[in-house]
Amino acid sequence: MDLQTMKNYETWLFDPYFDDITRQELKEIMGNEKEIEDRFYKDLEFGTGGLRGIIGAGTNRMNKYTVRKATQGLANYIKSKGTEAMDKGVVIAYDSRHMSKEFSQEAALVLAANDIKTYVFEDLRPTPELSFAVRYLKAIAGIVITASHNPPAYNGYKVYWEDGAQVATKLAKDIMEEIQGIHDFYKSVSMDKEEALRGGLLRYIGDEIDNAYKEAVIGQSLRRKENQQVVEDFKVVFTPLHGTGNIPIRSVLEEIGFKRVLVVPQQELPDPDFSTVSYPNPEEKAAFQLAIDLAKKEDAHLIIGTDPDCDRVGAVVKNNEGEYVVLTGNQTGALLVEYILSAMKEQKRIPANATIIKTIVTSEMGATIAKNFGVDVFNTLTGFKYIGEKIKEYEETDEKTFLFGYEESYGYLSGTYARDKDAVVASMLICEMAAYYFAKGMSLYEGLIKLYEKYGYHLEDLKSITLAGKEGMEKIKKTMDTFRENPPTEIGGYQVKIVEDYLKQDKLPKENVLKFLLEKNTWVALRPSGTEPKLKIYCGVVENSLEECRSKVDSLIHAITDSI
Structure with a gap:
């Protein structure tokens, strides 16, 4: 474990800024180097859609401090667009997961402290209703607290822009830079809830949006x-x-x-x-x-x-x-x-x-x-x-x-x-x-x-290989590098006709995806998950029956997994 990782751990363990519950959780892992490393070797990454991670104490976890930091970065970006953007406000929704309501309030109060008004759903709502509400209320942005279909230990934080869509590549990069520029958690300001309500910076929404949606x-x-x-x-x-x-x-x-x-x-x-x-x-x-x-x-x-x-x-x-x-x-x-x-x-x-x-x-x-x-x-x-x-x-x-x-x-x-x-x-x-x-x-x-x-009978399959932690990330990177630098000439007995490397094309945003077009209307693709520690292997075939399709799909998946 490197010195910076341990320094991060000790800051969270001893700094009075972090609450007693957080410090107690971290005391319980004292001496467990692997656990400390996983929690503190990096900041929880704000990807092209936002944050997602295991709930818990640490820089690489979902907690009120990482939520505050992400929201402060978003607030800084909105403020850079001027008072008109700030006045439009931000809509916030949340789902039924652990800490979803609490994280939604943390986000709202950080925005309020930055003079950006928020519209917060009074109770849990579907993510697509948040997308609709951003457009309906003509807000500048939206936040939804969810980890979609991940296991119960996870939660997440997705950001939407004024068109109602999740922030895409360029916009996500700009917001990410604002978040990464916050090196001190103290710079994530917050406001008292009652003060935010009195000042009109926090407003609860519900029935009107429900009916319109x-x-x-x-x-x-x-x-x-x-x-x-x-x-x-x-x-x-x-x-x-x-x-x-x-x-x-x-x-x-x-x-x-x-x-x-x-x-x-x-x-x-x-x-x-x-x-x-x-x-x-x-x-x-x-x-x-x-x-x-x-x-x-x-x-x-x-x-x-x-x-x-x-x-x-x-x-x-x-x-x-x-x-x-x-x-x-x-x-x-x-x-x-x-x-x-x-x-x-x-x-x-x-x-x-x-x-x-x-x-x-x-x-x-x-x-x-x-x-x-x-x-x-x-x-x-x-x-x-x-x-x-x-x-x-x-x-x-x-x-x-x-x-x-x-x-x-x-x-x-x-x-x-x-x-x-x-x-x-x-x-x-x-x-x-x-x-x-x-x-x-x-x-x-x-x-x-x-x-x-x-x-024609079409059949596709997806095999997800879970590779958790720092070692898992390195394994995923190594696998993608190997397939990119030495692409196979055949997969499962089918000749590779075309290799599409989405890091090296100009028609779409660049992304770490490899797709192999094979003979007989067959294809295989590899991509690291953007939200989970997984390497995803996709394939698709066309045949004369579902039985033939299944046999062909299985052979393709096995050919890839056996080579990893």
Whole structure:
């Protein structure tokens, strides 16, 4: 352990600025060099979306001091834009995680101490509603306290700008520089809560935004009237996985006519420990076990589940053998592309310059479907902030009309009322879509098979390798460097035709991603996670059956993991 790391630890341990609870936590790890190093060898990094880390004492942890420092950096940046920017204010939302409410208040009071007014939601709200609220209130920025679908030990801090999107590359870099320029935690000023309220620098918000947001979501409904004939018979099981999705999704579904929505009772209420699941992630089938049990009992037609901050949604449907299977984000995305465009085509509403946006590691199936409707497709880097950035660009230039954006990691957005993925609107559209197939005597799974038969069987997979701590970061860097400097000529028996290095291209912002285009419509991509200590391996194939796809995908994943 180097001297600076130990110096950082001792400062937090003995300086009276840090409270007794913090100092006591640090006393308990005295002598544990590995733990001290992990907590203090660096500052918790403000990436392109914000902070995310384990809750606890230390510079490399989420705590009120790191939240204050990040907020002071954001405040400094806003102040550099002048009094008009300061007067617009900042909207703050939070989810059901440990310390989320406390961190949201810390952020609000730092902004207030810098004469920047804040609008704070009175209780937990979905992340996409924060995106909407920034635009609705014409604020300069937004903050949401969440760690999305990470385990309970984590929390995070995401920053949005006045367009309602997460801060993207250039803006994130500028804010990051302000934060990094704060070398002394004492420079993060704060204000008494009552003083902030009296001075009009802190205002609580709720119903007005809720109602406007709900109206905007329902405005994306496509077949509300047509589905009235079946919604009373169509049964949906919903789980918010102890998060923020319970009230808004039930309210929207009720408003558009769904009468039989059953909520998993054990997962209905907020719970920061996510005590019924090991991992509150709708990408994982295990997270749906209680929902599947309820669906079997009630013979439900569809299961939907949202992550804690309600920006991702997973769907579970019955296959042809009557078993409930979790659709991948790519499968749901392709179904939604076809559903949205077919409905708009029937209604003669597809603009001449319409476009769908997806990410570079998302399946090509949705792109193939869109092109069949004469709709363009644009690929962005991984992360919905890049989709939000393109929406803003299209609105400013009128070059394209954005219809739908999605990514393989269960994030979807229809319309432009928000600039982030929205599980509320996606849940509504998935239910509407499944009811549409139900009215035709088909399940959503049968609808998917029909698309496969028309466009080819597509299958993708993601393997995440967790490499925690300082050693893990070094391992991830070494792996990426090796593949970049000595790219393979074949992977899993398939020849590499093209290597796309996103650190060496000019069409998109530069990012540490490698994508290998192989023969036979096959691809593999590697990227370090921006929010977790993981190396992510993606792959996609096209074959004549799902069985052939699965065999091919498995061989590609094994070929990469065996070489690491």
